[in-house]
Amino acid sequence: MSTTAPQETRHSLRPKMHQLATEIFEYFAQNTKDTEGVSRPAYSDIETQSLAYLDALATRYGLCVQKDTLQNSIYCLPEHATQTPYILVASHIDSVPQGGNFDGLAGIVGGLLCLIEAKQTQKQLPMAVRVMALRGEESAWFGPCYMASKALLGKLSREELTSKHKTDGHTLERAMQAVGIDTAPIAAGTPLLDTSEVYQYLELHIEQGPLLVEKDLPAAVVSGIRGNFRHKKLRCIGEAGHSGAVPRAYRHDPVFALADLLTRLDESWLTILQKGSDMVLTSGIVGTDPARHAMTRIPDEVSFSLDIRSQSIHVLNAMRALLREEMCTLEKDRGVRFELDEEHAVAPALCDDYMVAQLSASMADVVGEPFVMASGAGHDAAVFANEGVASAMVFVRNANGSHNPLEQMEISDFMVATAIIYDYLGKAHP
């Protein structure tokens, strides 16, 4: 982790907004804390109370507060209450169990601060802006992710709606009803937000990787959200044998075949990066079978997961083909057999070029020069982007990753990212 030297900014919000941000984050750190970190479960009373706190705060600062039919909160300047089209600045209020305080919340607070800054300085925003505090986004509670944004766009499936809470076993549908949502239109796939009124979608979020820490930058404009394809449990099947008695030429060793496969994929990964394309590749779960494996036994099987992500659908398709090709080669070369389980895939979501360019210009105005990067993690922005809404994101430097209590965002960095959005909103025009 690097601590941030205060940035010399030409464009920034007033210092009292820094104090207000500190106060809001501190409120949530205290009032949603768990034994470790914070827990703000999706579609829970804690989530409702969290929104109530923000609603009251927005009201106190003279903003207009509305609720949509999904019990999301919407904040705007009074003059924008009915104006369309509008720029939607959104993020989610829920957290993972025992997570960090900033994942999701930062985006809502950033949007709110922009509205409060505009209100207090009587700045005229050229376009209407609505800040939305979305409810459930995290998959850690029920399984599906982006629940609120999918439901808004009529894209939350029946299967997702009836998925069960990981601990209490109640369905998402029941949890939604318990917080006052009529789930019938969701089940019917009815869009609950008129996207024709949404001019652009903008989301501020902490970075969940280490790039900004490593590059010593407070913020970044996001170029796109990586898509992925994943396998939870692939198997490489070989043939067991005595570790001392079987010569190399007669082995069917799945562990060496897997090592060879990962090394080949790694080489292709490097080549793809050298060509300037985007990709990440992870095999997070690897293991021989504890019921059978032994130090002196050539294993008969090893299972492993794969998670391959890229901003480019072409890279994903090429890697999917390469994976099968390499497996096929290794099956021949090493006398093993690969077994593929079901693939789960999500398409990449590209951020809107014009928005990226404009946000980059705003970032240059705020910190001197722009920095653009891909988002590896998924976000509500991807749901809107893939629905055809021009979308973009701004990342804030964050140490120690996300989804854990050690997640660490400096308020000074957050204020830089907020200033980028504020600058952008101040210059936006249809």
Place this chain on the structure above:
Amino acid sequence: MSTTAPQETRHSLRPKMHQLATEIFEYFAQNTKDTEGVSRPAYSDIETQSLAYLDALATRYGLCVQKDTLQNSIYCLPEHATQTPYILVASHIDSVPQGGNFDGLAGIVGGLLCLIEAKQTQKQLPMAVRVMALRGEESAWFGPCYMASKALLGKLSREELTSKHKTDGHTLERAMQAVGIDTAPIAAGTPLLDTSEVYQYLELHIEQGPLLVEKDLPAAVVSGIRGNFRHKKLRCIGEAGHSGAVPRAYRHDPVFALADLLTRLDESWLTILQKGSDMVLTSGIVGTDPARHAMTRIPDEVSFSLDIRSQSIHVLNAMRALLREEMCTLEKDRGVRFELDEEHAVAPALCDDYMVAQLSASMADVVGEPFVMASGAGHDAAVFANEGVASAMVFVRNANGSHNPLEQMEISDFMVATAIIYDYLGKAHP
């Protein structure tokens, strides 16, 4: 598995010896059978009864039967009862739990058949021969291996003597005492066999790998027994992270580092083989931590075992150095850390050159041409060889590996191997 076409042999034992072999193996298959395969536990009543059956059989065929102080059985022609030096033909009577019927037993039966053939055909063997049925050899019961041969040579350590039975928890010492052995001299490290009287040590054993099946050969002369060095649990420690959000350059991925390590070792393995040296390499246990791993998480650690074997101490030393060197390189290249647990090592045992040459000549006489191969598994022969006794082995083709109920040796192959030994014993001279 390949089934054997009957071999045209110029030198063989009489067909009734084939029948006798079938009868003896059938007796053990029936009388030491377990729910699966056979179980002849080391230093057990079953082992005692097994020896009693062979003792009675040897007596019935006019051989001289003796017991040594370790309750091993010794068979010889009456005229050789006190003659020294002698060729010691030995193998073990015990099996692993639910193992195959031939591992160990085949070597005793082969030796016995040679003596019975000589007795019945009144063949004069030029040198005295003693066939020894050793008790405990398998490590599956108490942990230590080669218990009988180590104890004979005064090399069974106190720690090994007090090791506990894997299921009943009684010590090896107590089990030995229960079958009538005075363990005081063993504990004192007193040699119980005068190796100056042993001219040569010869052992027939099933092959525990697939080489003879693959090469369609009934038997082989063994050039040496691979030594090894092993690590039960090495660790590669990296840094956890979001599978989508951390670019390749900032990853410390232990799974990719391990894949790279195994691929590098595999390349060196190939080079070593191409240079004509002997080696096998196995990583039988590999795994990320089930308590922490996830498909979407860069793992922070992977553990793995290594078992590297070679007939050449130079290859083992070179691989030990290479392993450390590659780990060191990968630590730098991939930002991970390797943690080595304690190494366990066994020196290679070379078979006596002259015996290998003579046995090869005998094999040529029996089946037309000789075949020489390394033994990957350890054997009592290694204990004698490393004590300075000229030692050699003959392997019999065996399908499905050993230490399992599917172990499968054809009696016709066994008779070929026995004929090689019989031919050798008929030509031996001091």
